[in-house]
Amino acid sequence: MTEPSTARYAYCVVPTGEAPGLEVPAAIDPAFGLELVSSGELSAVTSCVRLEEFGTEALKRNLEDLAWVERVARAHDAVVRQALVAGAVVPLRLCTIFADEASVRAMLGRERAPLLDALRRLRGREEWSVKMLADPQALRAMVRERDTVASGAGADTAGRAFFARKKVERTVHEESRALAQAAAEDAYARLREHAAAAVALPPQSRELSRRSGEMVLNAAYLVDRDHAAEFAALAERLGDRARGTAIELELSGPWAPYNFVTAEEGGRRE
Amino acid sequence: VSDYSGPLANREVALVEVLDRALGAGVVITGDIRLSLADIDLVYLSLRLIVGSTSTVRGKPGAELDAGPLALPAPPDVQQ
Numbered sequence: 320m321t322e323p324s325t326a327r328y329a330y331c332v333v334p335t336g337e338a339p340g341l342e343v344p345a346a347i348d349p350a351f352g353l354e355l356v357s358s359g360e361l362s363a364v365t366s367c368v369r370l371e372e373f374g375t376e377a378l379k380r381n382l383e384d385l386a387w388v389e390r391v392a393r394a395h396d397a398v399v400r401q402a403l404v405a406g407a408v409v410p411l412r413l414c415t416i417f418a419d420e421a422s423v424r425a426m427l428g429r430e431r432a433p434l435l436d437a438l439r440r441l442r443g444r445e446e447w448s449v450k451m452l453a454d455p456q457a458l459r460a461m462v463r464e465r466d467t468v469a470s471g472a473g474a475d476t477a478g479r480a481f482f483a484r485k486k487v488e489r490t491v492h493e494e495s496r497a498l499a500q501a502a503a504e505d506a507y508a509r510l511r512e513h514a515a516a517a518v519a520l521p522p523q524s525r526e527l528s529r530r531s532g533e534m535v536l537n538a539a540y541l542v543d544r545d546h547a548a549e550f551a552a553l554a555e556r557l558g559d560r561a562r563g564t565a566i567e568l569e570l571s572g573p574w575a576p577y578n579f580v581t582a583e584e585g586g587r588r589e
Numbered sequence: 590v591s592d593y594s595g596p597l598a599n600r601e602v603a604l605v606e607v608l609d610r611a612l613g614a615g616v617v618i619t620g621d622i623r624l625s626l627a628d629i630d631l632v633y634l635s636l637r638l639i640v641g642s643t644s645t646v647r648g649k650p651g652a653e654l655d656a657g658p659l660a661l662p663a664p665p666d667v668q669q
Contacts, residue, residue: 329620389604392611399611412615426618437616448606523605577610 325367326374327356327417330398330410331575332427332434335362337406344397347390348372353398356420358427361434364398365423373416382414396575403575407442409434410575437580444515445547446579447540447572449554450523451503452532457565458495466491502566503536506557513550514540518578532567539578547573 328347333339341353346366356363371377381387395413402408417423427434511517522534542550551570558568 329618332616388608388612392604392607395611396607410610410615412617413611415616415618416620422620426620430618446610520609523609571606574610577614580614580616 323370323419325351325369327365327419327423328368328373329356329415329417329423329426330364330366330395331402332361332363332409332411332438333402333405334407334438335360338362339364339402339405344401345394346398347394356423356427358424359431361427361431361438363423363427364402365417365420368416373414378414378416388413399575399577403445403573407438408575409437409441409580410577441541441576441579443544444541444576444579445544445573446576447514447542447547447550447554447570448574449506449510449536449538449540450534450569450571451499451506451536451561452567452569453499453502453535454532454565454567455495458499459491461565462491462494462498466494498564499533499535499566502561502564506561506568507536507538509557510538510540510550510554513546513553514542516541516579520578535566539574541576541579542572544573 330353335355335357338355341355341364346353348366348368351367353364353366356365372381381391392413399408399410417426507517507519517538517540520537520539522537540550554568554570558570561568
């Protein structure tokens, strides 16, 4: 007997009747093809991966390598995305790996009820991302212009003028913050009305997102596919309006519903 | 909006978008390769460190608008 050299990487779970095509995209390890592992009405989209790359120790090492993570994450998402096009899909967390086909099948049996429940809830729906990025300088400039109080006039000594200016700047800062927050909350709520579910995620940091503005909203919405156009149109309108207040709105999607799997399944639904 | 032209910027869908979902969300089912959620969180954390992030706070909308250079202790009140 020889030690196994491969394991099963699972990308997502789909209803057996709505399984996506498996010819494309490429699996994470392109030496292997995508394969469906089914247990009754549930199927997992899987592929083989080599233990020398995905075994526990190798995995820990590789997950510290950003280029490796990028390649795997993009391949993972491409497969999940294809499943989304084919029908309902429950995306699994990156690097969900089983010993073999039988172990995947056992998981499908064990998690049957919550998986079926999630698929029912997610059917015909997709995730959309809405981010709002404020330009703090421009926002403050706007508030300053708006508030005549920002002149600092009336101070009769240099010291007093200094503190008056400080105070005004603090007010300007608070007001611009409030303005951005109100815009973000308003947009979040209005879009929420056109979505089946919504969640406000932590803002991505400037360093990580490589963006110039301050992220004041990082929301994910679960949207009925039939209402996606409407949702996007509303986002665009809100974006046009926000631009007048130095806030940029970004819409991206559709995504597989990564952020809308239930709490016990590891999600963070609202 | 992006003002960054480094390796992470504007590559198809931004990597951060993909990672936020594939690594930060999605169903967690324990597989046979024991990579605990804590490991994933650590990985995620170190990824954030790799790219220089400090933010781990989950906020409400608008919660993280730049505190900026003005978030200093209030100057003494000179009115008195």
